[in-house]
Amino acid sequence: MTVRQNEIRDWLNRAFYADKKVKVLEMLLKQCRERAEGAAVCYEGNDKGKSSGSENSTENVLIKLVDTEHKLQQQITGLASISGEIFDAISKINDDDLETVLIHRFLLFHTVEETAEIMNYSPRTVRDKQKKAIEKLCLLLPCFAV
Numbered sequence: 001m002t003v004r005q006n007e008i009r010d011w012l013n014r015a016f017y018a019d020k021k022v023k024v025l026e027m028l029l030k031q032c033r034e035r036a037e038g039a040a041v042c043y044e045g046n047d048k049g050k051s052s053g054s055e056n057s058t059e060n061v062l063i064k065l066v067d068t069e070h071k072l073q074q075q076i077t078g079l080a081s082i083s084g085e086i087f088d089a090i091s092k093i094n095d096d097d098l099e100t101v102l103i104h105r106f107l108l109f110h111t112v113e114e115t116a117e118i119m120n121y122s123p124r125t126v127r128d129k130q131k132k133a134i135e136k137l138c139l140l141l142p143c144f145a146v
Contacts, residue, residue, distance in 0.1 A: 001131070004138050012106040012134075015086055018079040019109065025072040032065040083107055090133075092140045098133035105130055 001009070039058040090102045104115040105126075112130075116123045 101129040
């Protein structure tokens with residue numbers, strides 16, 4: 001594979017890594033929600049003799065929750081944008097078969113084997129079609145900035 005093909009492959013893989021970050025932020029958000037619920041229950045259930053430190057602790061947990069929700073929303077927006085760019089580039093190939101292979105691989109994040117099974121091809125055929133599709137992208141995206 002040429003340097004150019006590797007650059008395009010890396011560019012196509014951006015959605016995979018953006019999706020991974022969304023999933024991590026979703027897990028973090030779940031954890032923050034659990035902490036916020038626990039902090040709110042502790043504070044509401046026993047507020048006698050509590051110092052303002054308990055209020056600050058609950059407030060800090062809630063601030064972290066809101067911040068994490070905001071980061072997750074930004075990442076989801078970024079993922080949608082990246083996926084749209086990749087889809088637009090793939091659609092320029094004008095070959096349904098090659099486009100479908102790239103969609104499975106770079107937007108649905110299927111492995112070569114999963115793509116082969118879904119499309120009723122051998123894994124070798126999927127790899128060949130993926131290579132051919134990336135070669136076409138090299139020609140179609142001459143001003144491609146990576």
